[in-house]
Amino acid sequence: MNTEPHPPRDDEGSTGPADAAGVDGDTDPVAEEQERVRAETVRRLERSMGALGTAAVSRMEQRLGWFRRMSAQDRSWIGLVAQSGVAAFVDWFRNPVRGRPAITVEVFGTAPRELTRSVSLQQTVDMIRVVIDVVEGQVDELAAPGGAQQLREAVLRYTREVAFSSAKVYARAAEARGAWDARLEALIVDALLHGDHEDGLQTWGSALSWSHTPVIAVAGETGGEDPGKILDDLRAAARRFGHDVLAGAQGRRVVVVVGVGDRYPEEDLPAAAAEPLAGLFGPGPVVVGPAVADLRAAGASARAAVSGLRAAVAWPDAPRPVLADDLLPERALQGDTEARGQLVEEVYVPLLGAGSPLLDTLSVYLEHASSLEATARMLFVHPNTVRYRLSRIAELTGRTPSDGRGSFVLRVAVALGRLAQTHEG
Incomplete structure (x- = not known):
């Protein structure tokens, strides 16, 4: 009996050297070349990081008038953000398997929060455009031979993420500012109502x-x-x-x-x-x-x-x-001391200063259902005299005695004035 093992058939697989090379030793020449080009591009980018950041700031000074008018401190912060953005891009380009870059932390985390008040969202978009122009203008020199397209696509993707992150930064700042403003507004309104602070x-x-x-x-x-x-x-x-x-x-x-x-x-x-x-x-x-x-x-x-x-x-x-001033009688009846004092000062005091005929005429006129003839008979004067006195009352107080609302205001004001006068006496 032949006890030697049979050679393996093709469908049973093989562990021979040829198969080992096919399974474990195969490499993708295209991928290898892309990685080699990427590594060389990264080295070139690392050597050029400082120059790119400086060129971006210089281009901003040339093209953006508002940037030139900023304080030196704010310009330095923006330069730092530009340098951080270039460095973060190189680091992300070196390790593309990391997925989306954490731009909000890596780039905008270097600047103080107050910078969002100095630089508007529109100005940030202008800065991003300038940086893109600077980098894209040097893609051919920065990329390794054969890597220009790879670098250009990476720049476009990265700048898109920068734009989204910029919007997120400003949205969060606006939300925080809005919440703080709302709390401060409520505090001020409360202080105004209570006379505090x-x-x-x-x-x-x-x-x-x-x-x-x-x-x-x-x-x-x-x-x-x-x-x-x-x-x-x-x-x-x-x-x-x-x-x-x-x-x-x-x-x-x-x-x-x-x-x-x-x-x-x-x-x-x-x-x-x-x-x-x-x-x-x-x-x-x-x-x-x-x-x-x-x-x-x-x-x-x-x-x-x-x-x-x-x-x-x-x-x-x-x-x-x-108007709150048109509600003075109702406010006074409800116990508002300021409304009571205002009615007395604006209505009763002017009438009192004008002499007793006006106050007497007004009292009789109101008591007799706003009747000219009845008032004239009670005061033993001509109706025209009553008319003249009523017109003087309207001039002094701004309230018309013959008007329903005006007569109500005048009645309350005179009553409050007499009470105040009695209390003072």
Whole structure:
């Protein structure tokens, strides 16, 4: 019996030298050549990194006017970012198997966060274009023979990642800035309403680039709608009109402080500035505080607007928006001491200073259902005398006794004035 083993057939595989060379020893000549070209290109890039960064900064100085106007410190930071970008590209090009480059950390991590305020996103795009032009202009010299296309494709891919990372950096900075601004706005609005930290208001306003005066406050309600959306809409609308704006939500109440500048006549200022914003509040009354000189004094306007918002329910037919000064009687009846004092100063004191005939005529006229004849009979004067005195009352107070709303304001003001006078006596 023949006990020698049979030679292996072709379909059973083989462990001979030929097969070993075919399985383990085969190499791809094309891949080897690409790696050799890549390695040589990397060596050339490493020798040229400093020159590329310097050339990029020099080209920026030539082509970008805003870059030349920057401070030396900011220009040096940008030069450092350019050098870091070139170095990160060479490192990534050396090891392509790493996948997408970590550009945000490797490149933008070298610059301070404040640089995003000095350089806009559009300016960053301009810088990226300049760097691309510099590198692409030297591809033939930088690449090893036969590697120009390989290097050019790598540059395009890398710069695309730089562009995406730039957008991400600015988006994160804008998100962080927006969140910080919103918190600071809410803090300022709260301080204005409570009369706290008035010395720091100008500093806080400067941090938000506040520059416009005079200032008004507008208060309304959310009406069940999303407060965040209402605040965003109000900010966007106010800024479209060129106003400075601070906005904060307090439960169902929304308060907006607006620096309106000089685009409105002084006599039309509060209502005209608030009119485009009123429709962005939720359902319900919208109350506008009086115009004040600056942000430091805006607390008075904000408190008047909020007081008017609370009292507006007593005047269902009030316009929208309505001035806080037009709600003085309702505010006074609700216990607003500032509204009481304002009514006395603006209505009762002028009438008292004009002499008793005007006050007596007004009292009798209001008590007799606004009847000229009845008032004349009670005072033993001619109806024309009553008419003249009523016109004088309107001139002094800005309120017309024969008007329904005017008579109500005058009645409350006279009552408050007499109470105050009695208390002082």
